[in-house]
Amino acid sequence: MFAWINGEGAALKQHTPGRTNYITRLKANAGNRPFPLNPNFISEPILSEELRNEIYRRVVDRKQSVRAVSVDLGVDMRRVAAVVRLVELEKRWRQQGKSLALPYARAVHEMVPVTNLRNDLDARPHESINDLPVHRLTDPQIFYPVSESRQFTRVDAGRVFSAAPALPHREVERDAADPDEAVSKITQNPSHIERVGKGDDEQQVLQPADVRIPHPHLVAHERQMRSNPNEIRENMKLYRERLQQEEAAEQERKRLAKERAEQQSVRVQPEGSRFEFRIKDVVVSRETTGADGRGAQAPGRRYGVPTYDRKKGQVKIPTRVEV
DSSP: OHHHHHTGGGGGSSOOTTSOOOGGGGSTTOOSOOOTTOTTOOOOOEEOHHHHHHHHIIIIISOOOHHHHHHHHTOOHHHHHHHHHHHHHHHHHHHTTOOOOHHHHHHHHHHSOEEOOOOSTTOOOSSOSOOOOOOGGGSSOOOOOOOTTSOOOHHHHHHHHTTOOOOOHHHHHHHHHOHHHHHHHHHSOGGGSOEESSGGGOEEOOOOHHHHSSOHHHHHHHHHHHHOTTOHHHHHHHHHHHHHHHHHHHHHHHHHHHHHHHHHEEEEOOTTOSOOEEEEOOOOSHHHHOTTSOOTTOGGGGGGSOOOTTSTTOOOSOOSOOO
16 A cells, blocks of 8 residues: 555645545546546536625626526526525624634535636536426336327327327417427416316326426527527527516516415414414315325315324425525
8 A cells, every 4th residue: 555655646645726636537537536446426516616606696696587697607597596595594604603614615625526617608517407307207108109191299299198189280380380489488377288187187288398498498599599590699689588588477477476375365463463473264175185185275184184294204304496
């Protein structure tokens, strides 16, 4: 061991700031693979302090949307939302006089790859921002016979997986003539998606990947760039307009949802009290309680059903970040 440390491993004694100190660095083209005997393991990069603070400034100070910041900096929308919450928590702790584990954070940033803030347009993104999770309806294999003369698209495949009838030819031709408008119509009004099934089995029709990805407007922008490669300024103008329309539609949906929640509840605040009681009417029926009696829409029915809140092994912390 000492012979290796004094020989080939001598280059790893002193850590070079700004780069990892993996043993695989001694080999050419090792990349971010810290284990020589496990080349399939890749050490994923983390956000640098400069990039993290830039995300917070754009969202909080410049009032940019999470979607726009995600596209500009190449960071997933869920990570952007998590960074904003984390930086806000750090600022609150500093105001309260709590200590932060800054030496530990600096040590971690020296141990793993880091994505730094770059201002050039050709900067490599931190991660893929348009990943599409596997939908549960696509798990089974379905053999669906289709005639050779029929044009079978991803829209048709989604309807087959959802056990929905085929669309009329008029709607198919209309969506094929303007695919960008067809996608925008669904993404800006997701409540208008067709539903199939009855009772507890009711669900939305599975939409194609162009609709379900986090940034569907990027597909329209790429299609516009390929059709008009010389109109760069006009293409960017259309891209910004699409992004503004998506953001405006999302804000409108949130506003309407908040208004509906306010209308369904009655607020009562006793005089001289700092507490406010919110009273909401509930309907106890099979549709609200569900087949197992645990439906969240009728909480009064759950009093006779055992709860799993204190059972061991149950996950009681948030498992995802809502954007």
